Amino acid sequence: MLFACIRRPASTLIFSHFRNMSSASLPPSSIPIFTTVAEYREWRRRAFVENKSVGFVPTMGALHEGHLTLVRRSLQENDLTVLSIFVNPAQFAPHEDLATYPRTLERDLEVLTEQQVADRQPSAVFLPTVKEMYPSGINQDVSQQKGTFVEVKGYGEQMEGKSRPMFFRGVATVVTKLFNAVEPTNAYFGQKDIQQALLLRRMVTDLLLSHPSPDHLHIVPTARDATDNLALSSRNAYLSPEGRKVAPALYASLQAAENCWSAGGSKRECVDAAAGIIQQWVDQIEEQGWAVKLKLDYVDMNDAGDFEVVGDEVVQTEKGGEVVILSGAVYVDQTRLIDNILLGSVDKVTR
Known part of the structure; x- marks a missing residue:
């Protein structure tokens, strides 16, 4: 029975068989690890035969509580849960931090084994190589790329897309590949990357995908630090101790804009309120002589x-129940952090 794969003894047996076929350099784990699409699909076919639902959490590794929140949600709602770890070259520009992106596979596997909801634990990890995901090869320079890529026209140039051209082309491409390989019943994404999650829901709709269907692509509220509300992110690991102190400035600025919006302020007034909070932090950094730089991106x-x-003069009452994304990004030294707050009938977006 496939269901036995989520039990410790069976998982160990499957993993031992897998290790005989794969690289001996992989860390030991009681969770089955699949590095090729062919191996994973053999496992997935058994789930189809036994009518088991499969939840999917795509990640780039360096797991934190935000990822684990998604894992636990999947464990709660599905018979089986798969997590992928793949640092995708196609969503990094040539000048961005692909080489230095944190890679913590051994720890990632350890924390995954600790996750349990009722009698369910993570069922498999999909750990493909770059060659497996990009059979035609991949170059970070878009002009040099060859092969098949996915672009969601008209939805990837705004917000984050303005600051990171072609970023969403890389995201849409790799997630299409992951969906084709994993064939999840349900997929889970965090609200922190709200544009990415909504763009992928649009992509799933437009490409008529069934695994997952648009209704089964879930957006889960952002996981935050309990002390200062900093959105949890793998990139937080780049922050210096002083950088960590000022990183919450972004969310504080968004909260100021949210309060302005709720009080009837125009979009322009609310954005200015947010920028004012960032400037207060910048002034405090200078006054205190902290060895950190804070810069507002947008x-x-x-x-x-x-x-x-949204137009500069628009106010809350003009939007009615429509959902507005209040988002921003800052640089803390060289680390770029993003965050957002959803305004309006949030349940239309998160589910």
């Missing part, structure tokens, strides 16, 4: 349906 409001920018 704060803006966008429609959750098409990502179009």
Whole structure:
């Protein structure tokens, strides 16, 4: 029975068989690890035969509580849960941090084995190589790329797309590949990357995908540090101790904009309020002589349906129950952090 794969003894047996076929350099784990699509699909076929639901959490590793929140949600709602770890070259520009992106596989596997909801634990890890995911090869320079890529036209140029051109092309491409390989019943994404999650829901709709269907692509509220509300992110590991002190400035600025919006302020007034909070932090950094730099990249409001920018004079009552994305990004030294707050009928987006 496939269901036995989530039990410790059976998982160990499957993993031992897998290790005989795979690289001996992989850390030991009681969770089956699949490095090729062919191996994973053999496992997935058994899930289809036994009518088991499969939840999927795609990650780039360096797991933190935000990832684990998604894992536990999947464990709660599915018979089996698969997590992928793949640092995708196609979503890093040539000048970005692909080489230095944190890779903590051994620890990732350890924390995964500790996750349990009722009698369910993670069932498999999909750990493909770059060659497996990009059979035609991959170059970070888009002009040099060859092969098949996915672009969601008109939805990847706003918000994060303005600061990171072609980023969502890389995201859409790799997630299409992962969905084709994993064939999840349900997939789980965090609200922290709200544009990415909504863009992928649009992609699933437009490409008529069934695994997952649009209704089964779930957006889960952002996991935050309990003390200062900093959105949990793998990139937080780059922050110096002083950088960690000022990183919460972004969410504080978004909260100021949210309060302004709720009080009837215009979009422009609310964005200015957010920028004012960042400037207060910058001034405090200078006064205290902290060895850290804080720089605002952007704060803006966008429609959750098409990502179009909300007009400067628009106020809350004009949007009614439509969802508005209040988002922003800052640089803390060289580390770029993003965050967002959803305004309006949030349940239309998160589910």
